[in-house]
Amino acid sequence: xxxxxxxxxxxxxxxxxxxxxxxxxxxxxxxxxxxxxxxxxxxxxxxxxxxxxxxxxxxxxxxxxxxxxxxxxxxxxxxxxxxxxxxxxxxxxxxxxxxxxxxxxxxxxxxxxxxxxxxxxxxxxxxxxxxxxxxxxxxxxxxxxxxxxxxxxxxxxxxxxxxxxxxxxxxxxxxxxxxxxxxxxxxxxxxxxxxxxxxxxxxxxxxxxxxxxxxxxxxxxxxxxxxxxxxxx
Numbered sequence: 001x002x003x004x005x006x007x008x009x010x011x012x013x014x015x016x017x018x019x020x021x022x023x024x025x026x027x028x029x030x031x032x033x034x035x036x037x038x039x040x041x042x043x044x045x046x047x048x049x050x051x052x053x054x055x056x057x058x059x060x061x062x063x064x065x066x067x068x069x070x071x072x073x074x075x076x077x078x079x080x081x082x083x084x085x086x087x088x089x090x091x092x093x094x095x096x097x098x099x100x101x102x103x104x105x106x107x108x109x110x111x112x113x114x115x116x117x118x119x120x121x122x123x124x125x126x127x128x129x130x131x132x133x134x135x136x137x138x139x140x141x142x143x144x145x146x147x148x149x150x151x152x153x154x155x156x157x158x159x160x161x162x163x164x165x166x167x168x169x170x171x172x173x174x175x176x177x178x179x180x181x182x183x184x185x186x187x188x189x190x191x192x193x194x195x196x197x198x199x200x201x202x203x204x205x206x207x208x209x210x211x212x213x214x215x216x217x218x219x220x221x222x223x224x225x226x227x228x229x230x231x232x233x
Contacts, residue, residue, distance in 0.1 A: 006203060006228065009063075015205070015228045016063040019108050022226040026209070029197040031190065033209075033221040034113050040106035042088040046081045048109045055079050055112040057222075058087045060095045064102035066225070069140075071098045077112055084109075113222050116213030117172055117182050121191060121221075123153070123198050123207045131198045135191060137169040138211040145169070155195035160188040173214065182214035190219055205229045 005021050017025070023033040035052065038061055039045035049056045060073030068074050072094030075087035088107055095104055120138030125131050129152055136148030149166035151159045164170070164187050175181030190212075198204060206227040213220050 009228060010231055014063050015230055016066070017226040017228070018061050018063050018105060019059060019224060020061060022207070022224040023221075025226055026197065026221065026224055029193060031193050031197065031209075031221065032219060033224055034110045036108050036110040038106055039088070039109050042085050045088045045107055045109055046084050049078065049081065049084045052109060052111045056084065057110050057112050058084065058091055059108045059110075060091050061105040061108045062095065062099070062102045065095060065099055071095050110222070113213055113220055114215070116215045116219070117180065118211035119187065119214050119219070120148070120208070120210040121194055121212060122209065123194065123204070125205055133163070133191065133195055133198070135163040136167050137172065142210060153195045153198050155192050157188060157192060160191035163191060164188055180216055183216055183218060186218050187214060203229050
């Protein structure tokens with residue numbers, strides 16, 4: 001499956017995977033992501049929503065649109081078929097208006113996940129040191145807070161533990177002021193899994209899991225983006 005997803009993108013001349021493709025890759029690596037399906041029509045979006053179970057989230061599906069929210073391409077908490085149909089029309093119309101040259105595949109449909117403490121795991125390649133993994137507080141404030149830690153790939157369990165504990169917001173993970181304490185060991189294992197994924201897939205140039213909802217019993221990535229290295233051909 002990993003090879004098929006990457007080969008498909010290569011054959012189409014793309015380096016940016018769609019959210020659906022990115023989640024397929026990561027799921028195959030044992031990384032817990034919310035199930036996400038591609039709908040290429042309003043009718044299919046309604047049908048998939050019924051299969052996955054309401055409430056659902058719809059997001060624009062296009063490798064050309066990175067910041068989906070900025071394009072009006074995200075609708076949350078859709079409770080019924082009528083809301084899904086309207087959201088499909090609204091999302092695709094807004095995306096076409098803001099990005100007229102973008103290739104729009106349809107919309108990604110996923111079940112609305114239970115909120116948790118939002119964290120981010122990312123990877124980028126340094127010209128000198130190679131793949132560098134990042135961990136920190138996630139969500140829309142990640143660029144504002146910049147509360148992150150870094151380690152080189154490959155990660156040992158000790159490295160992962162230091163990354164998690166190395167951010168200023170670590171008390172939030174422990175259940176600050178009555179908040180839900182998350183399972184720290186799960187986050188550590190998740191970082192090691194992502195490190196292993198990066199090591200085994202050198203064609204991956206960047207990845208971004210944001211947000212990941214961290215819970216007392218695990219964690220779930222609700223958004224994902226993977227960018228490949230440019231083809232050497």
